Amino acid sequence: MHWEIELLMMLVMITAALIALHIRSLLAAVVTLNIFSFMSAGLMVSMGAIDVAFTEAVVGAGAVGIFNILAIFCTTRSSLD
């Protein structure tokens, strides 16, 4: 029924994953990873796992986002590959 949405979200996730791995700027990579995590939360919702989706959202946007940015500020913003 709503498998089109799921497929779209999966494709966005894969794209986000590839971008996050390929982009030079780590800050951008981390933001892309946030998109990835948000999409995976959406996918979880669409598959009915609301608890997990909620956790993923809270963790992905909140804790991991903050940690990621903190780590980048503590180290370096750009990557060689």
Place this chain on the structure above:
Amino acid sequence: MMELIRGHYVYLLLVVLFLIGLYGMMVKRNLMKKIIGMSILQSSVILLYIASGFKDGATVPVLDPALGPDYPNAYLNPLPHCLMLTAIVVAVVTLGVSFALIIDIYRNYGTIEEPLLLERMKDEE
């Protein structure tokens, strides 16, 4: 064939995601990138479990007073959800520890690029 794809396309795409994550960990030389690959890897496994808990035409695993508990096929399988909550927590904490390690590495060597790191380690000897 179409049947197989409709039933399994999520699994197949998750396998692709798993491989992307593994690729990031193996090929990328920046430590942060490796960590990003690691998150992707873990996410794909988590989603695989979630997908396995799905049932056609079922609702979320919160008891619906109108439905009652006697029709198991009316609710999604809650077990994988519960398991994946744990897995997500584990993934987050692993991430936190790896950040601590990256920061420590940066403090010692001033870089988080693997080739440069190895070079500087060699210089040290």
Place this chain on the structure above:
Amino acid sequence: MIGTPIPLLIPITYLFLSLLVPLLGWWRASAAWAATFAGAAFAAFLSFAGLEKVLTEGVLHYRLGGWPPPIGIEFVMDPLSAFLEVVVTGIGFLVLLYARRSVAVEMPERAVPFASLALLLLTGLSGMVITGDLFNLYVFLEISALAGYALVAVGGRRASFSAFRYLTMGTVGASFYLLGLAFLYITQGTLNMADMARLLALQGYSVPVVSGILLMVLGASLKMALFPMHGWLPDAYTHASSAATALIAPIGTKVAAYVMIRILMLTGFPPIIGWIAWLAAAGILAGSILAIAQTNLKRMLAYSSVANVGYIALGVCLAHPLAFTGAVLHILNHALMKAVLFQAAGGIAQKMGTLHLFRLRGLPARMPLTTLAFLIAVFSMVGIPPTGGFFSKIYLLFGTIETRSWAFLVVILISTLLNFFYFFRVIESSFFRPDRGADLKREPAAEAGRRDEMSLSMLLPMLVLAAAILAVGIWNGPIVEGVIARGVPAF
């Protein structure tokens, strides 16, 4: 009826103490250590009591939360897990005794978190051994893994980078395990080990099941550093602090090996074991050869660990009772040997100021007791009869003979020769400096350096372990007949 709580109490003791230690640490570090020792001793005592009970009364089950097995989580103590539990808790206790002083010398400001992490590691390891639930195993695996990453990360300047590698490899291993478990869960619908074993025996193998098992075994092999996946291990062991290495090296990889054994056992030794056996054989040779190329004592020991993990995997994958016995006995032996060797290495680094193989001149005169323990462990490592190492090797050899796998027999024999070579290099350089070329040079009292042993609290655990190596050799009959034979599955 609620069964005896012994299976529960072993990991729970560690768990509570790991939580109490930071709280006690606010007050006084010595209190934290006292609690650590008391807890570790209690857990060791419990595991001995548990082993005794298992041997007299049969398998112990403990239902957590009161839920019966496929619904809730279950702890199972059968002869095999009880045996492993004794290894983990016993060696854990002795190494913790050693660690206090070692930590005080190497990183005094981190004593309290170290104690807490060590207990967390033991929580994870003892839990992995005793749990009867495949997902619970993963949770314990992650507890021990995280504690392990942290313990490895402090030490030399490079420690954090080697810990990072360990972390990435470990996480990949855990993810493989989880993915494999997903396949098994989706196809069988259960997480309980006993249930899973029954279902697999009933339904046979299919592609997802076999690849699930393969992935889980791959994950376990990553954790146990089986040959092509051993990349993280040498660095991690070399750069970590000596207390951390002495704790992780003996029991960390062994418990991962145990996980592999468990998986293979409950899935009825699927056809993939043939490949793993070849990997293990390659690991035995590669580990031994790489060990010869090292000049750092700890690094050499790390490579020898790679080889020895190969023995264990080989023994399991030959799928024969005798080889299995050898593998399980080798878990015990290798844990004892590596504990002694790494403890000795820690003491040597502390007192001699170097771990370079060719700068250990005068070691026996300065540290006679350490040298004695080291020698016993080396003899066991190369397999000289009255020590334990010989017997695990001979059981493995029996297994290769019974299964007519002559190639593996040759591999083990060759590795014995290689073992001799690299361990006796250490002895050569510490007892007799390698004389380069001509001299009948006067070496006026070069060995007459003053005695400078490790402190007693470090020395004593090491000597006890060294004595245990001999004891295991002499009483290997009762150990094999009384304990291991009961845990050998039907092939």
Place this chain on the structure above:
Amino acid sequence: MTDSVLLQVVFLPAAAAVGMVLLGPRAGKAAGWVTALVLAYTTARLAHAGAALWGGAPPIREDYLVLSPEIRLAFLADGLSLPVAFIANVLCWVLSLFSQHYIAYRIEGIYGPLPPRERWRYTSRFYALFLLFPIGFAGVALATNLIAMYFFLELLTLALYFLMAYFGYIQRVRIAMMCLLWGIFSAVFFLAGSLLVYSQTGDFEIVRLGTVAGTPAAPWIIAVFLVGLFAKLAVFPFHVWMPWVHAEHPTCIAGLLAVYANIAAYIIVRALVLPLYVDFQPFGPPILVLALVTMVYGSLLTLAQSDIKRIAACSTISQIAYSLLGIGALTAVSLEGGMFFFLSHIMGKTVFFSTAGIVVYVTHVRDVRSLGGLAARMPLTALLFLSGAMMLSGFPPFSSFAAEWILFSGIFERAARDDLALAVGLIGVAAILLTVAYTFQAARRVFYGPLPAGLHAEAVQDPPRSMSIPLFCLVGLSIALGLYPEILMGLLRPVISGALPALP
């Protein structure tokens, strides 16, 4: 036997060694005498047991430790193992007395003038290691289990390693390592052979080996064992280590080294020939040829040496080949002769080598070319040296004459039906001449002719009594055996001739 003679023989030295390790420098002064005392006691016990056996008592068997169902520690003293253990023990006793002065000189030579405490520390260390040899020899000779035998072989290898590396000559550490690796190489093959036996019989007992006879596995078992034991025996392709080791070890253990190498001949007889006589037949001719090659090669090599220690080393290569010749001929008489020769040879080698050691000890010179004319100054030593030379080359009053006689009569007995044996036997007899040549050439060079100017004449005199008297005892024993070989043959014959089945 209720008082467990054999256990005492094996473990009394072990107890003494442990004591020395624990006491360290405090034991140093007495270490040599304690060792001699312990070995004298064990030798006496063995002699007593041997006499009883000769008088018709049954073989002694003692069971001790069961390490696992397949691995047991038990000792068996029959007519074959008892003489070997006894003679090895006698040699150890002799050398323990001989070593006392030599090792003091050696320690000073290596480590310089030391304070007494350090000197005694080294002395007690030497004797602790020294004591491992009688344990090992007795263990190998008396063991009934292949794994126990393997253990004692490993023990010998390790003891030799440490002894060489501590007290050897210039290249000692490197050579010790090489020797260790050869020893382990041989031990690994021995272990592999044992495992093959296990795979066939499910046991490691030597007596059970007979059940393999006639199976297709038997030749493989024999081949694997032989490779390992040839490496120990320093037979031609595996002889590399022998000259080096002999050149660098402290001379006082030369006799032990000869036993260390040669005891493999005993193992071949005990573990291969006796239980697997029929299956061993095809290996006879190759062994004969190898033995011959080794013998001639070793002799020629010896003639070319000028270092007094190397002379002895290379001679060992050629001498060991004689006992192998006896094994290769595979007749009852030749086997007995081979064993007899093995025992005679180790006695002769001990005397010859130790006398060379005395020369080195007294003159501090190893090169034969800068020696000469010592006979006038050291008559007793010259006498010993000549006796040693005669013992090695098989001159009549000595036991090796009798041994060679029996050995070659065995070979010629085979020669009646085997042309190869005839040829080998003839060349072997001729090769004795080479032995005569090199031993007496060395004697001539060292003891006759003019005294070179470089030597401090006043220092050159006969050594202390404790060095020479034990050697004379050994010469006496050899003469006794030579005059009345039945002492030994009476013990060997029931075990060897009695055990060999008739050939099909």
Place this chain on the structure above:
Amino acid sequence: MKSASTSPIIQVAIRGLMPVIQLVALYVFFHGHYSPGGGFQGGVLLAVSVMLGRLALGMDMSQVVFRTGIAVGLSALGVLIYASTGLAALLAGGEFLNYAFLPIPGLDPPGLRNLGILLIEAGVTVGVMMALIAIYDEIVDSRGEASATATPEPEARRMEDVRKPREKGVDPGPEGPERTPVAP
């Protein structure tokens, strides 16, 4: 990040946001029995609110201030609450974590289980919140330290770079200190 953000907009926004997040967190925690959510999510949200405060307002200005060691200790306390609940059941005669045996009078087993779940969720909340805050604080602290002492190696390299040409008597030039000493 120890110092406050200078932008007033962020300050105001965060000050407004923090109580809201905390309120949501408490709701999530208490409503976990009925809707998605529970201890872990509540804990994370609480931690996030505190972390946001620190991120925007600086360590001293945020309302919740502890020493890092204390945060770890509190996290241990949280887990202890959980484990002690289980232990209480064990001591009261049931299995570990069998809430039906909790020594609380006046409740039937399902009610006891309900309460037990609440208790352990509380433990989880405290444990997770404090643990995340501890991780954050440690990272920030170490960073502050690192910037105070400066990363040791590049500093040393720069010094070397400056010194070397001077010894040779060559003017380092304007770009001298900027050169990277490590050959690529």
Place this chain on the structure above:
Amino acid sequence: MRKSFHWLLLLALGVLLALAVCGLPARGDLKAPSHRAINPAGAPVAGTYYIRHAYADARTPNMVTVILADYRGFDTLGETLVVFTGSVSVLFILRRRKP
């Protein structure tokens, strides 16, 4: 060389995983083994048991919470312990001063 090895490894793993995944029951299939009530060995299947009994056992409508905190409570204890381990680890790794 190294790079092509990586790709080969990924390819092999990909093929293996794809094969395995295609052997799984289709997503959403009600007859999948993990959705049954009783498994062939005669034991109840956990997921279905939870749906049936969660409310009766703990009077809590959210089944995931009940499983998390009660049926598989030890997993959650382990999970919390993992979080705690993380905090101690970071403390241990980054500590540079006196406690």
